[in-house]
Amino acid sequence: MSDLNHSKIIKDFPTLDLKVNNHRLVYLDNGATTQRPLQVINAMRSYAEGSHGNPHRGAHFLSTKATEEYELAKEAVRNFINAKSTEEIIFTKNATESLNLIANSYGMENVHKENEIVLLISEHHSNILPWQRVARVKEAVLKYMYVDDQGRLPLEEIERKISDKTRIVAMAHMSNVLGTIFPVKEIIDYAHSKGALVVIDGAQSTPHIKVDVKELDADFFVFSAHKLMGPMGIGVLYGKKDLLESMPPFLLGGDMIEYVYEQEATFAPLPFKFEAGTQNVDGAVGLRAAIEYINKIGIENITAYERILTGYALEKLLSIPYIRIQGPKIAEDKGGLISFTIDDVHPHDTASILDTYGIATRAGHHCAQPLMRYLDIPATSRASFYIYNTKDDVDQLLEGIKNVRKWLGYGS
Numbered sequence: 001m002s003d004l005n006h007s008k009i010i011k012d013f014p015t016l017d018l019k020v021n022n023h024r025l026v027y028l029d030n031g032a033t034t035q036r037p038l039q040v041i042n043a044m045r046s047y048a049e050g051s052h053g054n055p056h057r058g059a060h061f062l063s064t065k066a067t068e069e070y071e072l073a074k075e076a077v078r079n080f081i082n083a084k085s086t087e088e089i090i091f092t093k094n095a096t097e098s099l100n101l102i103a104n105s106y107g108m109e110n111v112h113k114e115n116e117i118v119l120l121i122s123e124h125h126s127n128i129l130p131w132q133r134v135a136r137v138k139e140a141v142l143k144y145m146y147v148d149d150q151g152r153l154p155l156e157e158i159e160r161k162i163s164d165k166t167r168i169v170a171m172a173h174m175s176n177v178l179g180t181i182f183p184v185k186e187i188i189d190y191a192h193s194k195g196a197l198v199v200i201d202g203a204q205s206t207p208h209i210k211v212d213v214k215e216l217d218a219d220f221f222v223f224s225a226h227k228l229m230g231p232m233g234i235g236v237l238y239g240k241k242d243l244l245e246s247m248p249p250f251l252l253g254g255d256m257i258e259y260v261y262e263q264e265a266t267f268a269p270l271p272f273k274f275e276a277g278t279q280n281v282d283g284a285v286g287l288r289a290a291i292e293y294i295n296k297i298g299i300e301n302i303t304a305y306e307r308i309l310t311g312y313a314l315e316k317l318l319s320i321p322y323i324r325i326q327g328p329k330i331a332e333d334k335g336g337l338i339s340f341t342i343d344d345v346h347p348h349d350t351a352s353i354l355d356t357y358g359i360a361t362r363a364g365h366h367c368a369q370p371l372m373r374y375l376d377i378p379a380t381s382r383a384s385f386y387i388y389n390t391k392d393d394v395d396q397l398l399e400g401i402k403n404v405r406k407w408l409g410y411g412s
């Protein structure tokens, strides 16, 4: 299927050995979170055993070790997304916190009455709710760009919605429901020509396709470690240095200050200004190990492999008459994620029945209720792939889907 050493990759993931309901686990919920390789698990364990201390606070051995680990992780992230400097990399809890930081700090300061904020209808709630609050408080206007029936964003829609009144465009690089990879470079260029800044939610794209924030010219870019084989509880906010410097801190407290007086305080330089309190060094160590793991395989190889797998799954699913696929139906337009519905079956029933065969998929609105309303469906089933999935996993899914129909009395 590709020249990757697949049997070796699969051995790196202990969870894939699990038996679920007496079946081999087929893990197809990578859009929600990914499994971790031994390289990540071991790096975190070795940090806990030999380097754990509170970083940036002490002169002793362990504090210094923890600081070094934290800074190495920053550098790994900088290099991974090709940012200019680690001053532009802020560690947060997850993509959600990164988006809240941007909205509360940049948005509240720079969006004014009657300015417009433009979102995509397919946004995750994490990239909607913070902007709803900014719009409400600042009396700004929230506008949506709508996708076509193939889940793509037409050029006319971009030109219709982004205007001289737009202050911020906030959108996902890749939709967590449609799987569409949006042409963010073109949208960023267009938004900049209108004087707007662009916030890219890279939660779904960063694990699977090459991200180069310099080439994209993104103003802000966010993602979570747990979707790229790293641990939960650590996320990334990239922001252009001049923007971050102009912004007020989001959270206040220890580690983000320069001097504190009785009535006021001055703040530490970037990136520390945005990293209040003790940071998640365990998470940073795991994130770095995950990035190193991806780099060893090669992100381009990951993209190419998943494209083949997605193409295979799409071809099979499209040949089943009672399956409806949401979003692009060709692998070249999307990442490794397929949302579908089975005629006459609620997605929650689909997920529960598939689970009895050891197949992990996701069902629901996928934190994208405005999109569900726009598509006029209550929910979908979602199968999402990563580098450790195989054609055999796709075949198991297809077999499972036939069983869903049989269980519910429709035949296959």
Ligand SMILES: Cc1ncc(COP(=O)(O)O)c(C=O)c1O
Binding pocket: 031, 032, 094, 095, 096, 097, 124, 126, 127, 172, 174, 175, 176, 201, 203, 204, 224
């Ligand atoms: C597109 C998108 N944005 C944001 C998020 C939020 O990620 P997190 O829960 O890690 O903050 C997700 C999670 O599913 C997502 O798919």
